[in-house]
Amino acid sequence: MAIIVFSRIPSFTNRRRSVSLTPVQCSSSAIVKMSTSNAITNFNGGKSTGAAVLWYKSDLRVDDHPGLIAASKHTTVVPLYVFDHRILRHFNEEMFELLLFAVKDLRSSLKDLGSNLMIRVGRAESVIQELVNEVRAANVYTQEEDCPKVSLWRAPFYDIKNMVDLPLSYDEFQRLKLRVHSPISDPNLPGEVADLAWGSLPTLDDLKEFIDESPYKLKDSWNLIKNTSAEYVLQNERILMSDGVTNSQSNLNSLASQIKKKRLKKSAFITKQGNFVGGGTSDALNALAAYLRYFEGTARDDWQDFILAAYYCWVHERLRNAETREGASFGFLFGPVLQLGVVSRRRVYDETIKCEKDRNGGFLSPFGYSSFIIAAAADHVCSREWYRLLASRSQVASRSQVDSTNRYSTRYWRCKGHLIQYAVMGREGPAILLVHGFGAFLEHYCDNIIDLVEGDNRVWAITLLGFGRSEKPNVVYTELMWAELLRNFIIDVVGEPVHLVGNSFGGYFVSIVAGLWPALSRSVVLLHSAGHYIPGYSSVPPFKERKMKRCYPTKTDRADEGFLNEMVRASYDPGVLVVLESIFTFDPSIPLNYLLKGFKEKVLIIQGMKDPISDSKTKVRVVKEHFKEIVIKELDAGHCPHDEVPKEVNSIIQEWVINIESSQDFGTKRWKQNCSNLRK
Secondary structure, eight states: OOEEEOOOOOOSSSOOOOOOOOOOHHHOOOOOOHHHHEESSSSSSOOOEEEOOOOEOOOOTTTHHHHHHHHHTTTEEEEEEEOHHHHTTTOHHHHHHHHHHHHHHHHHHHTTTTTTEEEEEHHHOOOOHHHHHHHHEEEEEBTTTTTSSSBBOOOOSSSSSSHHHHHHHHHHHHHHOOOBBBOOOOOOOOOOOOOOOOOOOOHHHHHHHEEEEEOOOOHHHHHHTTTSHHHHHHHTTTOOOOOHHHHHHHHHHHHHHHHHHHHOTTTTOSSSOOOOOOOSSSHHHHHHHHHTTTTTTTHHHHHHHHHHHHHHHHHHHHHIIISSTHHHHHHHHHHHHHTTTSSOOOHHHHHHHHHHHHTTTTSSSSTTHHHEEEEEEHHHHHHHHHHHHHHHHHHHHHHHHHHHHHEEEEEEEETTEEEEEEEEEEESOOEEEEOOOTOOOGGGHHHHHHHHOOOOTTTEEOOOOSTSSOOSSSSSOHHHHHHHHHHHHIIIIOSEEEEEEETTTHHHHHHHHHHHHHGGGEEEESSSOOSSOOOTTOOOOOOOOOTTTOOOOSSGGGGGGGHHHHHHHTTTSTTHHHHHHHHOOOOOOHHHHHHTOOOTOOEEEEEEETOOOSHHHHHHHHHHHHHTTTTEEEESOSSHHHSSSHHHHHHHHHHHHHHHHHHHHHHHHHHHHHHHHHHO
16 A cells, blocks of 8 residues: 655745635745655654645545554644635535534544644645645645545555456456455554644634635526526426425425434434434444444444434435335435545445444344345445446556547546546537437447547537446436436536537436526437427426347447447446336436427437337427427438447537537528528
């Protein structure tokens, strides 16, 4: 296990100041240049000379913290947490509350070890540079995860010698039976540094005010879009909201109220909404112990409180989801504390193993009532580590590919703590977002991305949650969930309205995005979209593995071995069965023409007339007869024309985007003429 350190920055004039929620202004505009060198996690011998800064990010604990162990070998240690707009902008109010509780507990835990936590506000690079010079630090330690620009410390879950040799099949990976690293104990820290301004912890109101002043703050309209669920939008439009859904939400609110009324002082549910486990490491570990023994019973007051709250919050979720998604509650309740690093995945795994040993040793119920609870926690942390490893391996391979072939690179975006793979290419031009269909992934557009970029566009392609090399968490997968994911991706990653391009199920998802949040879309291109066109439709009533070769009738060789192998590989990933279930509950009940009613002459259909999955002739006839404002391009292809005949599709999309963009400059008359030409 390696700890990576930053070499010391030459010092200049020292500064000491107390920190309010006003960003630190550094007298130098220089950014910390973090050159790296290897260091060993578990040092042998005496103290290292000089001071060390330990920068906390999403590792808010002293338990099982390799960085803290390494820093403790220095004669002086300054732990640091920076409230940085760039990180906080992705949090909602409940996460702000959880964060404040976690930082408060971290400071208390460090004080118990004889140290302290410095709290500062501003741009992390500038804060660190100033602090390094102030304390004359020899090294800066910080966590690898969530910081893509530098190499940092990490706490590996499995004992893996070489990432390149990691098998891509989860079954093969499990057969390796790799050892899981045990958590490490708290270190002995040097005493608190005197004559430093350690800063005060902000209140929730302070933090919200700070976010309101952020240069990264979304404009009000987009912020409202991001914080408004698809169901809420549909409810306001009086569509897709059955009494069952409404009653379910009402019941959830009622149960949440009961939690607050019955909650004891030591409750693990500490926020106003009370949705998730929170607090510090000891609180989270107590809640975990109670969760693992949920069906066993206990006389401990702090565990009883968790179990009482879990009865209302977790069992209700289980009634909605876990009958077919056993163990989904663990990720729901403990996801945020894992995301903040209040507890480590290694610690969770270690606790589950201890609990299982107790159960097998007769210290718990002999009937095994807690066995699936224990399995749910262990499976969650093991699968999360698998996707982290897969992402790391993909990043290494992608960088190598870019260097040798100049193709697009793949990246990862975190959405609600989950890893989402995407590709981006292009420096200028209109923004285009490519969305795949069910069972596919971003590589389904591998022959479209580069051509579209060479046509002076910027292109993003995403692998949706549950597919390819994106994470497959144990959640409920619906068309609205995927639409909200695309909405957040446009807002958080792209940052501007896009031309939405979707194939099959992906076409339906982008139609929902355009219909519910039209400000995010420039136009819509549907490549054999799922869904229907129903003439005269004015309202929506209240509130399911394909043969690939058949989908490529004209050019069967396009369904090549590499693409099929990746589909097979992904089908063995942990959590994939939950995703596959969604095909049977997929509900395209809102007609496409209803969703796209506000996009007159900004909808393009590219239809392969040999599609074996849907009746292309009937669909084209209905659209031509009843929806003349929709542009249709018919091709001699099947269900995936963008992959079967990519050059034809690329040419059509490029011309389409040019026409849409030019319509903003040359008026409606020119626009209509362009559309007319495209139809020919």
